[in-house]
Amino acid sequence: MKLCRFELHAGRICPGVLVDDATVLDLSSEVENLTCLLEAADLRSRVGALIKQGLPRHALSAVRLLAPVEHQEVWAAGVTYLRSKKARMEESDFSATAYDKVYAAARPELFFKSLPEKVAGPDDTVGIRADAQWSVPEPELALVINSRGELVGFTIGNDMSSRDLEGENLLYLPQAKIYEHSCALGPCITVATSETEARTWTIRLTITRNGQPVFQGETAVSQIKRGFTELVDYLYRSQRFPHGVILLTGTGIVPPDDFTLRPNDQTAISISGVGTLTNVVATV
Numbered sequence: 001m002k003l004c005r006f007e008l009h010a011g012r013i014c015p016g017v018l019v020d021d022a023t024v025l026d027l028s029s030e031v032e033n034l035t036c037l038l039e040a041a042d043l044r045s046r047v048g049a050l051i052k053q054g055l056p057r058h059a060l061s062a063v064r065l066l067a068p069v070e071h072q073e074v075w076a077a078g079v080t081y082l083r084s085k086k087a088r089m090e091e092s093d094f095s096a097t098a099y100d101k102v103y104a105a106a107r108p109e110l111f112f113k114s115l116p117e118k119v120a121g122p123d124d125t126v127g128i129r130a131d132a133q134w135s136v137p138e139p140e141l142a143l144v145i146n147s148r149g150e151l152v153g154f155t156i157g158n159d160m161s162s163r164d165l166e167g168e169n170l171l172y173l174p175q176a177k178i179y180e181h182s183c184a185l186g187p188c189i190t191v192a193t194s195e196t197e198a199r200t201w202t203i204r205l206t207i208t209r210n211g212q213p214v215f216q217g218e219t220a221v222s223q224i225k226r227g228f229t230e231l232v233d234y235l236y237r238s239q240r241f242p243h244g245v246i247l248l249t250g251t252g253i254v255p256p257d258d259f260t261l262r263p264n265d266q267t268a269i270s271i272s273g274v275g276t277l278t279n280v281v282a283t284v
Protein backbone atom coordinates (compact mmCIF):
# COMPACT_ATOMS: atom_id res chain seq x y z
CA MET A 1 0.00 0.00 0.00
CA LYS A 2 1.51 3.32 -1.12
CA LEU A 3 0.23 6.62 0.26
CA CYS A 4 1.02 9.91 -1.43
CA ARG A 5 0.25 13.64 -1.48
CA PHE A 6 -0.56 15.28 -4.77
CA GLU A 7 -1.64 18.59 -6.25
CA LEU A 8 -4.69 18.17 -8.43
CA HIS A 9 -4.82 21.74 -9.65
CA ALA A 10 -3.25 24.92 -8.36
CA GLY A 11 -3.43 24.95 -4.59
CA ARG A 12 -5.64 21.83 -4.21
CA ILE A 13 -3.55 19.37 -2.23
CA CYS A 14 -4.97 15.88 -1.69
CA PRO A 15 -3.97 12.73 0.17
CA GLY A 16 -4.01 9.67 -2.08
CA VAL A 17 -3.11 6.05 -2.71
CA LEU A 18 -0.90 5.05 -5.64
CA VAL A 19 -3.02 2.30 -7.16
CA ASP A 20 -0.50 1.43 -9.88
CA ASP A 21 2.22 3.16 -11.92
CA ALA A 22 -0.34 5.30 -13.72
CA THR A 23 -3.23 5.92 -11.31
CA VAL A 24 -3.80 7.72 -8.03
CA LEU A 25 -6.86 7.24 -5.81
CA ASP A 26 -8.12 10.54 -4.38
CA LEU A 27 -8.84 10.26 -0.64
CA SER A 28 -9.65 13.93 -0.11
CA SER A 29 -13.40 13.42 0.40
CA GLU A 30 -12.75 10.92 3.23
CA VAL A 31 -9.48 11.92 4.87
CA GLU A 32 -8.25 15.37 5.88
CA ASN A 33 -4.57 14.67 5.31
CA LEU A 34 -1.86 11.97 5.35
CA THR A 35 -1.06 12.56 9.01
CA CYS A 36 -4.61 11.52 10.04
CA LEU A 37 -4.06 8.20 8.31
CA LEU A 38 -0.57 7.70 9.75
CA GLU A 39 -2.04 8.29 13.22
CA ALA A 40 -4.86 5.73 12.73
CA ALA A 41 -4.74 2.78 15.13
CA ASP A 42 -5.68 0.39 12.29
CA LEU A 43 -3.83 1.90 9.33
CA ARG A 44 -3.82 -1.22 7.14
CA SER A 45 -7.57 -1.91 7.41
CA ARG A 46 -8.41 1.81 7.15
CA VAL A 47 -6.52 2.14 3.86
CA GLY A 48 -7.88 -1.22 2.66
CA ALA A 49 -11.44 -0.02 3.27
CA LEU A 50 -10.79 3.30 1.48
CA ILE A 51 -9.43 1.46 -1.57
CA LYS A 52 -12.69 -0.55 -1.84
CA GLN A 53 -14.90 2.55 -1.61
CA GLY A 54 -14.96 3.56 -5.28
CA LEU A 55 -13.40 7.00 -4.70
CA PRO A 56 -12.33 9.21 -7.63
CA ARG A 57 -9.17 8.20 -9.51
CA HIS A 58 -6.83 10.41 -11.52
CA ALA A 59 -4.14 9.68 -14.07
CA LEU A 60 -0.74 10.20 -12.44
CA SER A 61 0.23 12.23 -15.49
CA ALA A 62 -2.55 14.71 -14.63
CA VAL A 63 -1.38 15.46 -11.07
CA ARG A 64 1.84 16.62 -9.40
CA LEU A 65 3.21 14.37 -6.66
CA LEU A 66 4.41 16.31 -3.58
CA ALA A 67 6.79 15.37 -0.78
CA PRO A 68 4.82 13.00 1.52
CA VAL A 69 5.32 15.19 4.59
CA GLU A 70 2.94 17.63 6.27
CA HIS A 71 3.86 18.84 9.77
CA GLN A 72 6.56 16.26 10.55
CA GLU A 73 10.10 17.41 11.32
CA VAL A 74 12.75 15.53 9.36
CA TRP A 75 15.69 14.02 11.26
CA ALA A 76 18.56 11.85 10.08
CA ALA A 77 20.79 9.13 11.46
CA GLY A 78 24.44 9.04 10.40
CA VAL A 79 27.33 6.61 10.14
CA THR A 80 25.01 3.61 10.14
CA TYR A 81 26.73 1.88 7.20
CA LEU A 82 30.41 0.88 7.11
CA ARG A 83 30.76 2.66 3.74
CA SER A 84 29.71 5.96 5.30
CA LYS A 85 32.07 5.55 8.24
CA LYS A 86 35.07 4.78 5.99
CA ALA A 87 34.41 7.61 3.51
CA ARG A 88 33.98 10.15 6.31
CA MET A 89 37.12 9.04 8.13
CA GLU A 90 39.08 9.48 4.89
CA GLU A 91 37.70 12.93 4.10
CA SER A 92 38.28 14.32 7.58
CA ASP A 93 41.43 15.05 9.48
CA PHE A 94 41.31 15.57 13.25
CA SER A 95 37.66 14.47 13.60
CA ALA A 96 38.16 11.05 11.97
CA THR A 97 37.93 9.15 15.25
CA ALA A 98 34.49 10.67 15.96
CA TYR A 99 33.03 8.60 13.11
CA ASP A 100 34.78 5.46 14.29
CA LYS A 101 33.50 5.95 17.80
CA VAL A 102 29.90 6.74 16.88
CA TYR A 103 29.71 3.72 14.54
CA ALA A 104 30.60 1.46 17.46
CA ALA A 105 28.78 3.34 20.25
CA ALA A 106 25.43 2.32 21.71
CA ARG A 107 23.99 5.82 21.09
CA PRO A 108 23.57 6.55 17.35
CA GLU A 109 24.29 9.84 15.62
CA LEU A 110 20.96 11.63 15.13
CA PHE A 111 20.67 15.13 13.73
CA PHE A 112 17.93 17.54 12.71
CA LYS A 113 17.67 17.74 8.91
CA SER A 114 14.70 19.82 7.77
CA LEU A 115 11.48 21.57 8.54
CA PRO A 116 8.64 19.94 6.57
CA GLU A 117 7.88 23.05 4.52
CA LYS A 118 11.47 23.12 3.21
CA VAL A 119 11.48 19.53 1.91
CA ALA A 120 11.75 19.04 -1.88
CA GLY A 121 9.35 16.56 -3.47
CA PRO A 122 9.55 14.39 -6.61
CA ASP A 123 11.07 16.25 -9.59
CA ASP A 124 11.78 19.34 -7.46
CA THR A 125 15.17 20.99 -7.21
CA VAL A 126 17.78 19.69 -4.76
CA GLY A 127 20.49 22.15 -3.80
CA ILE A 128 24.26 22.33 -3.75
CA ARG A 129 25.71 25.16 -1.66
CA ALA A 130 27.32 28.01 -3.61
CA ASP A 131 30.15 28.07 -1.03
CA ALA A 132 30.88 24.31 -1.19
CA GLN A 133 33.24 22.57 -3.65
CA TRP A 134 32.28 18.94 -3.00
CA SER A 135 28.59 18.07 -2.94
CA VAL A 136 26.89 14.68 -3.04
CA PRO A 137 23.44 13.18 -2.68
CA GLU A 138 22.94 10.67 0.13
CA PRO A 139 20.26 8.13 -0.86
CA GLU A 140 18.61 6.84 2.29
CA LEU A 141 15.67 4.77 3.40
CA ALA A 142 13.44 7.07 5.48
CA LEU A 143 11.28 5.83 8.34
CA VAL A 144 7.82 7.35 8.80
CA ILE A 145 6.93 7.37 12.48
CA ASN A 146 3.70 8.54 14.11
CA SER A 147 3.28 10.58 17.30
CA ARG A 148 3.20 7.39 19.39
CA GLY A 149 6.65 6.39 18.15
CA GLU A 150 5.26 3.61 15.92
CA LEU A 151 7.06 2.91 12.65
CA VAL A 152 4.17 3.12 10.18
CA GLY A 153 5.84 3.47 6.80
CA PHE A 154 8.88 3.94 4.60
CA THR A 155 9.81 6.52 2.00
CA ILE A 156 12.93 7.60 0.11
CA GLY A 157 15.13 10.41 1.40
CA ASN A 158 17.99 12.39 -0.08
CA ASP A 159 20.28 13.82 2.61
CA MET A 160 22.19 16.26 0.36
CA SER A 161 25.61 16.96 1.86
CA SER A 162 28.62 19.22 1.39
CA ARG A 163 31.51 16.83 1.98
CA ASP A 164 34.21 19.51 2.04
CA LEU A 165 32.51 21.47 4.81
CA GLU A 166 31.90 18.39 6.95
CA GLY A 167 35.44 17.12 6.28
CA GLU A 168 37.04 20.45 7.22
CA ASN A 169 35.52 20.43 10.69
CA LEU A 170 32.76 18.25 12.14
CA LEU A 171 31.34 21.34 13.86
CA TYR A 172 30.36 22.51 10.37
CA LEU A 173 27.95 19.56 10.07
CA PRO A 174 24.77 21.70 10.36
CA GLN A 175 26.01 23.89 7.48
CA ALA A 176 27.01 20.83 5.43
CA LYS A 177 23.58 19.29 5.96
CA ILE A 178 20.97 22.02 6.40
CA TYR A 179 20.52 24.64 3.70
CA GLU A 180 18.02 25.47 0.96
CA HIS A 181 16.68 22.34 -0.82
CA SER A 182 19.08 20.04 1.07
CA CYS A 183 16.43 17.42 1.78
CA ALA A 184 14.14 15.58 -0.65
CA LEU A 185 11.48 12.97 0.12
CA GLY A 186 9.11 10.86 -1.96
CA PRO A 187 7.51 9.75 -4.14
CA CYS A 188 5.19 7.94 -1.67
CA ILE A 189 5.02 6.22 1.72
CA THR A 190 4.86 2.44 1.68
CA VAL A 191 2.72 1.35 4.64
CA ALA A 192 1.72 -1.99 6.14
CA THR A 193 5.23 -3.37 5.64
CA SER A 194 7.47 -4.80 8.34
CA GLU A 195 11.08 -3.95 9.19
CA THR A 196 11.99 -7.52 8.18
CA GLU A 197 10.53 -6.94 4.72
CA ALA A 198 12.23 -3.52 4.38
CA ARG A 199 15.57 -5.13 5.22
CA THR A 200 15.33 -7.20 2.01
CA TRP A 201 15.19 -4.05 -0.12
CA THR A 202 17.93 -2.60 -2.34
CA ILE A 203 18.83 1.10 -2.61
CA ARG A 204 20.15 2.36 -5.96
CA LEU A 205 21.46 5.77 -6.98
CA THR A 206 21.97 6.97 -10.54
CA ILE A 207 23.36 10.43 -11.29
CA THR A 208 22.86 11.61 -14.86
CA ARG A 209 24.67 14.51 -16.56
CA ASN A 210 23.68 15.71 -20.03
CA GLY A 211 21.63 12.53 -20.42
CA GLN A 212 24.55 10.19 -19.55
CA PRO A 213 24.97 8.29 -16.27
CA VAL A 214 28.06 9.64 -14.46
CA PHE A 215 27.65 7.61 -11.28
CA GLN A 216 25.73 4.48 -10.34
CA GLY A 217 25.81 2.82 -6.94
CA GLU A 218 23.87 0.25 -5.01
CA THR A 219 23.56 -1.03 -1.46
CA ALA A 220 21.29 -3.32 0.51
CA VAL A 221 19.18 -2.08 3.42
CA SER A 222 20.40 -5.18 5.29
CA GLN A 223 23.86 -3.54 5.48
CA ILE A 224 22.60 -1.02 8.02
CA LYS A 225 24.24 -1.57 11.38
CA ARG A 226 21.34 -0.55 13.60
CA GLY A 227 17.78 -1.73 14.11
CA PHE A 228 15.00 0.66 13.16
CA THR A 229 13.39 0.35 16.59
CA GLU A 230 16.73 1.21 18.16
CA LEU A 231 16.95 4.43 16.08
CA VAL A 232 13.35 5.39 16.85
CA ASP A 233 13.85 4.69 20.54
CA TYR A 234 16.83 7.08 20.74
CA LEU A 235 15.02 9.75 18.72
CA TYR A 236 12.02 9.70 21.05
CA ARG A 237 14.12 9.86 24.22
CA SER A 238 13.23 13.06 26.10
CA GLN A 239 11.47 14.41 23.02
CA ARG A 240 7.89 14.43 21.71
CA PHE A 241 6.84 14.63 18.08
CA PRO A 242 3.13 15.62 18.20
CA HIS A 243 2.75 15.18 14.41
CA GLY A 244 5.16 12.26 14.09
CA VAL A 245 8.56 12.50 12.42
CA ILE A 246 10.51 11.30 9.38
CA LEU A 247 13.89 9.72 10.09
CA LEU A 248 16.48 9.17 7.35
CA THR A 249 18.53 6.10 8.22
CA GLY A 250 21.96 6.96 6.79
CA THR A 251 23.75 6.35 3.54
CA GLY A 252 25.55 3.26 2.30
CA ILE A 253 26.36 4.73 -1.13
CA VAL A 254 29.20 7.24 -1.49
CA PRO A 255 30.44 8.36 -4.94
CA PRO A 256 34.24 8.35 -5.46
CA ASP A 257 36.23 11.21 -3.95
CA ASP A 258 36.75 12.96 -7.30
CA PHE A 259 33.01 13.22 -7.89
CA THR A 260 30.96 16.31 -7.12
CA LEU A 261 27.47 17.21 -8.27
CA ARG A 262 27.00 19.99 -10.80
CA PRO A 263 23.97 22.16 -11.59
CA ASN A 264 21.44 20.37 -13.86
CA ASP A 265 22.62 16.88 -12.83
CA GLN A 266 19.70 14.55 -12.23
CA THR A 267 19.62 12.27 -9.16
CA ALA A 268 17.43 9.17 -9.21
CA ILE A 269 17.16 7.14 -6.00
CA SER A 270 15.27 3.85 -6.22
CA ILE A 271 14.32 1.65 -3.30
CA SER A 272 12.62 -1.62 -4.10
CA GLY A 273 9.37 -1.59 -2.17
CA VAL A 274 8.95 2.18 -2.44
CA GLY A 275 9.72 3.54 -5.94
CA THR A 276 12.03 6.16 -7.44
CA LEU A 277 12.70 9.71 -6.27
CA THR A 278 14.07 11.92 -9.04
CA ASN A 279 15.39 15.46 -8.61
CA VAL A 280 17.37 18.05 -10.51
CA VAL A 281 20.39 19.78 -8.96
CA ALA A 282 20.75 23.55 -8.72
CA THR A 283 23.18 25.86 -6.91
CA VAL A 284 21.57 27.61 -3.95
Ligand code: DO4
Pocket (backbone or CB within 6 Å): 076, 077, 078, 079, 080, 081, 084, 085, 088, 109, 138, 159, 173, 249, 250, 251
Ligand atom coordinates in the same frame (compact mmCIF):
# COMPACT_ATOMS: atom_id res chain seq x y z
O1 DO4 B 1 28.28 12.16 10.43
C1 DO4 B 1 27.78 12.84 9.61
C2 DO4 B 1 26.61 12.54 8.78
C3 DO4 B 1 26.49 11.09 8.41
C4 DO4 B 1 25.41 10.82 7.42
O2 DO4 B 1 24.65 11.67 7.01
C5 DO4 B 1 25.25 9.45 6.90
O3 DO4 B 1 26.00 8.53 7.27
O4 DO4 B 1 24.35 9.24 6.08
Ligand code: MG
Pocket (backbone or CB within 6 Å): 076, 077, 078, 138, 140, 159, 250, 251
Ligand atom coordinates in the same frame (compact mmCIF):
# COMPACT_ATOMS: atom_id res chain seq x y z
MG1 MG C 1 23.21 10.93 5.48
